[in-house]
Amino acid sequence: MRQFVKIWASLAALTLSAAVHSPSTVEDDDNTTQLPLIIWHGLGDDFERDGMKEVATLAESVNPGTYVHIIRLADTGSGDRQATFFGNVTEQIEIVCEQLAADPILSSAPAVNALGFSQGGQFLRGYIQRCNNPPVRNLVTFGSQHNGISEFQSCSLGDWLCKGAEALLRSGRWTDFAQSHVVPAQYFRDPTELDAYLEKSNFLADINNERELKNVKYKKNLQSLNMFAMFMFDEDTVAVPKESALFAEVNATDGTVTPLQERPIYKEDWLGLKKLDDQGKLHFKSAPGQHMQLTEELLKKTFKEYFGPIQDEESTSLPRLVAQPGF
Ligand SMILES: *[C@@H]1O[C@H](CO)[C@@H](O)[C@H](O)[C@H]1NC(C)=O
Ligand SMILES: *[C@@H]1O[C@H](CO)[C@@H](O)[C@H](O)[C@H]1NC(C)=O
Numbered sequence: 001m002r003q004f005v006k007i008w009a010s011l012a013a014l015t016l017s018a019a020v021h022s023p024s025t026v027e028d029d030d031n032t033t034q035l036p037l038i039i040w041h042g043l044g045d046d047f048e049r050d051g052m053k054e055v056a057t058l059a060e061s062v063n064p065g066t067y068v069h070i071i072r073l074a075d076t077g078s079g080d081r082q083a084t085f086f087g088n089v090t091e092q093i094e095i096v097c098e099q100l101a102a103d104p105i106l107s108s109a110p111a112v113n114a115l116g117f118s119q120g121g122q123f124l125r126g127y128i129q130r131c132n133n134p135p136v137r138n139l140v141t142f143g144s145q146h147n148g149i150s151e152f153q154s155c156s157l158g159d160w161l162c163k164g165a166e167a168l169l170r171s172g173r174w175t176d177f178a179q180s181h182v183v184p185a186q187y188f189r190d191p192t193e194l195d196a197y198l199e200k201s202n203f204l205a206d207i208n209n210e211r212e213l214k215n216v217k218y219k220k221n222l223q224s225l226n227m228f229a230m231f232m233f234d235e236d237t238v239a240v241p242k243e244s245a246l247f248a249e250v251n252a253t254d255g256t257v258t259p260l261q262e263r264p265i266y267k268e269d270w271l272g273l274k275k276l277d278d279q280g281k282l283h284f285k286s287a288p289g290q291h292m293q294l295t296e297e298l299l300k301k302t303f304k305e306y307f308g309p310i311q312d313e314e315s316t317s318l319p320r321l322v323a324q325p326g327f
């Protein structure tokens, strides 16, 4: 931990000295900075799981010096798991905004990278669009439901939290109760129920800027990303439709897939995705296999490509340092 504090301390010194035009006085080993990584896990998972710890260890081994923060919505694993099914996503994102801003290392870093697994991916996007303090540099999402789900996944036997969420979704996904208490209801989006969705969706309709009044901050924040990579699992049958991972829309009746680039959200650029794409910063990727069947090989490749060290000149020019003198 001390080591990281030192890195940021010297970085702050670097910024300061750059301001007084004497950068040559700053000692710096290889002129690069390793940004921290924040990870938001998926439905039914929790921050204490071995799988999460393995991912964190892998991120550290691929890019030594990476400080990893696994986002949590409770102090215990069971509480954190419960929060993946139940809660008001708006409030959950507020908690995460406070959590990241209060972390001494994350909050003093010039930026962080972000990794979202499944629903954690669209929630990280929510964090970026609503708070982004500390700001995210590169965002990678695996099997996320950026355009929502039109079916809830089947629950495993004896998973009562999952079954409880499923029962509530069936009994009325557009009720105020479901929209404020059942997490997957808040990113439910069935193209045949678009009116109810636009009126009631507590999270997705807002964060995707689908309502008439567009939130300019959402667009501004999202298009400030350096890279946004979305991975779809080719044989995903858990997240329905799987193409939601790439922001595409699927007509459940005839199976037609409308890619992001042909949708108004992109063409009218409600979120800055078109701008990112025009700059080569939006990456549409696919991964083999079923939902979240991640291989170590794919993770390593991804961590190298998106979460590697950045040049110091770049880290000192990240927006935060000019836009937020308060940090
Ligand atoms: C770091 O930057 C300095 C000054 O620009 C340069 O002389 C030095 O070779 C760089 N070191 C490395 C390891 O790239
Ligand atoms: C979710 O929480 C926010 C913030 O407390 C609140 O404004 C909103 O009404 C809640 N959503 C629902 C559907 O109750």
Ligand SMILES: *[C@@H]1O[C@H](CO)[C@@H](O)[C@H](O)[C@H]1NC(C)=O
Binding pocket: 191, 192, 251, 252, 253, 254
């Ligand atoms: C889906 O496709 C069917 C058949 O082509 C069409 O009648 C229907 O309007 C489409 N639904 C939506 C929501 O576009």
